[in-house]
Amino acid sequence: MKQVVLAASMVAALAAPASGSSYDNLNAGIQLYNFGQWSDAVLALDKALAANDLVPSLQFIAHYDRAWAHLHLAHYDLAIADYSASLSLRPGETEVLVNRSLTYLNSGKLEQAAADLDAVIAAHPQLAQPYGVRAAVNLKRGQMDKSREDMKTLLKLLPETTKRGNGIGIINWEIGQVADAEDNFSYEASHGPNNIYAWLWYTLTEVRLGKNVPRRSLPDFDKTAWPAPIIRFFLGDIPQDTVFTAARQGDADATKGQICEANFYIGEWLMQHHDLAGAKPLMAKAASDCPTNFIEWSPAQMDLVGLP
Amino acid sequence: MMRDRVRWWGLVAFCALLSSGAAGAEEAKDCKLRALMAAEMQTMPDGRVAIPVQLDGHDYRLMVDTGGYINTVSPQVVKQEGYHPLTSRGLMLRGMGTTKLDSYVTVKDFAIGRSHGKNFEFFVDDFSSGFADGTLAPQVLAAYDVDLDFGHGKFNLISQDHCPGGGVYWADAAATVPIEIKDKTHIRIPVTINGKEIMATVDTGASTSFITMRAARRFLDIDEKDPALKLRGNISINGMAGPVYNYPFQSLSFGAVTVNHPHIEMAADNVWGEDDLLLGIGILRQLHIYIAYKERKMYITPALMN
Numbered sequence: 001m002k003q004v005v006l007a008a009s010m011v012a013a014l015a016a017p018a019s020g021s022s023y024d025n026l027n028a029g030i031q032l033y034n035f036g037q038w039s040d041a042v043l044a045l046d047k048a049l050a051a052n053d054l055v056p057s058l059q060f061i062a063h064y065d066r067a068w069a070h071l072h073l074a075h076y077d078l079a080i081a082d083y084s085a086s087l088s089l090r091p092g093e094t095e096v097l098v099n100r101s102l103t104y105l106n107s108g109k110l111e112q113a114a115a116d117l118d119a120v121i122a123a124h125p126q127l128a129q130p131y132g133v134r135a136a137v138n139l140k141r142g143q144m145d146k147s148r149e150d151m152k153t154l155l156k157l158l159p160e161t162t163k164r165g166n167g168i169g170i171i172n173w174e175i176g177q178v179a180d181a182e183d184n185f186s187y188e189a190s191h192g193p194n195n196i197y198a199w200l201w202y203t204l205t206e207v208r209l210g211k212n213v214p215r216r217s218l219p220d221f222d223k224t225a226w227p228a229p230i231i232r233f234f235l236g237d238i239p240q241d242t243v244f245t246a247a248r249q250g251d252a253d254a255t256k257g258q259i260c261e262a263n264f265y266i267g268e269w270l271m272q273h274h275d276l277a278g279a280k281p282l283m284a285k286a287a288s289d290c291p292t293n294f295i296e297w298s299p300a301q302m303d304l305v306g307l308p
Numbered sequence: 309m310m311r312d313r314v315r316w317w318g319l320v321a322f323c324a325l326l327s328s329g330a331a332g333a334e335e336a337k338d339c340k341l342r343a344l345m346a347a348e349m350q351t352m353p354d355g356r357v358a359i360p361v362q363l364d365g366h367d368y369r370l371m372v373d374t375g376g377y378i379n380t381v382s383p384q385v386v387k388q389e390g391y392h393p394l395t396s397r398g399l400m401l402r403g404m405g406t407t408k409l410d411s412y413v414t415v416k417d418f419a420i421g422r423s424h425g426k427n428f429e430f431f432v433d434d435f436s437s438g439f440a441d442g443t444l445a446p447q448v449l450a451a452y453d454v455d456l457d458f459g460h461g462k463f464n465l466i467s468q469d470h471c472p473g474g475g476v477y478w479a480d481a482a483a484t485v486p487i488e489i490k491d492k493t494h495i496r497i498p499v500t501i502n503g504k505e506i507m508a509t510v511d512t513g514a515s516t517s518f519i520t521m522r523a524a525r526r527f528l529d530i531d532e533k534d535p536a537l538k539l540r541g542n543i544s545i546n547g548m549a550g551p552v553y554n555y556p557f558q559s560l561s562f563g564a565v566t567v568n569h570p571h572i573e574m575a576a577d578n579v580w581g582e583d584d585l586l587l588g589i590g591i592l593r594q595l596h597i598y599i600a601y602k603e604r605k606m607y608i609t610p611a612l613m614n
Contacts, residue, residue, distance in 0.1 A: 020459075020612045023459050023611060023612055024594075027355070027590070027593060027594060030351075030353075030354065030355040030590075031355070031571060031590055033353065033354070034354050034355070034515060034516070034590075055460055056461075057348050057350060057351060057461035058351060058461050060351075064353060065353055068353065094438060095438030095439060098438070126384075126387065126388045127384070128384070129438075157387065159383035159384060159386070159387055160383075162383075
């Protein structure tokens, strides 16, 4: 169209709302997504998609953001439907496939999760993240060796700048790179935001390496709060029964997590001290009862398998 | 981000990029706009946008970042392409917090559309998004007219060689806003918030719009005691942390084009100590924006005019 000088008659038109209804709703949905207001984001994106008049690239992101919102609301089937809709608009999009696999994983559809991840890895073998998710999927399928292989590949592919943190330390622990695990947990115990749990892992690593409990590295911690009883057990101050008594204090959510951690850390402690008979029932409980979003869940599954 | 010390990596290569793709520029006297690159804009989950490029013949996506200085690629790209980063003396980027970039890679063949640049330098920056592999900054953008058609999901790089005022191709009229270029790269434009004028930085790389408390006090007569100010929470950006607030702004105008109820967060002085307003993608994507860097003008309409 031809440009004309901005005429007074145009001013009123230009002062109107910025865009059409679907597009306005999309922008509102994106903003609510950014705020983490998942239910409201779903409502806005429902409206954005209802008229089916967004261009395909915008439909793609509307479905993607709505899928993410559904995932946070634990609406797994709806999330999968939206991820699939995104993929129909942009087939093979890595991030969507990985997120759909995570949703499949959360909803227990392990074979579908593995299929998405296999496709991503075949297309992009140098991408690190899919190996991490597939390691978790294989873990849930009980395929420990495959899971460890994926963890090894993940570590190889991660950029050096991201090879820090308790999660990376745990991967090192699981694939037998104990010195790297020691380095990670030692660093995290003095620098990381979760330094108390890093210290617990650091202690287990030192014991696994035949070293002493790293008392000097123990960060300041609240002696009246969880997981202080586990720390005191590691220091030899209290017996394990006292840890379990403390773990049962609190509301249902708190005690579930605390009992998981008591089982896991004492089980690992006994394992590293070669008390395999004492360790096995505790690790079995940790493997079956720990919430899947706890960092102890994965190592509980894997280390239980190693117990006779 | 604001520049502190910049080494102008890639200027020579940048010129090569321009010359190789600007076929027909000498014919521009007929006032037709010539798109040197037209791409489908890929909207990222937070609303920012990326465009397809090629690095040494391989497909990647770079986020369009009018608020950046230097093009960047992620460590994942470095790993995938087998680049060997070199250490520079360090590039300090200051704005909301400070980021130091101290390594760069050389891309032998950098392609945007049909345009190719040889031996192009990209700084390495942790940019974690599954939808973009780095950023495209004014180091490249400023050599073109940049057309951001958010409503239709289109991105165009257009030759700057056209008649004055020739940029508005999609509408009969548009708000024409003069732009200042700060630090050689950043676009500053006058806007009106709640009836009061203030200069703003246009930053497509920011997912959120911010105004500093200092600017709000100085230009908008809003201070910390204003009862309408609501604490939104704490943010941490590039090593700087502090509270941010919501404020019920009624309108934000670019000449005759108005965005109603713009979401602009107010950042405490310790987060960002300048007198500034940063217009992020949440507001910008409600518009169709044509940035004529050479003309020093920006043409703006609502996102969907037709």
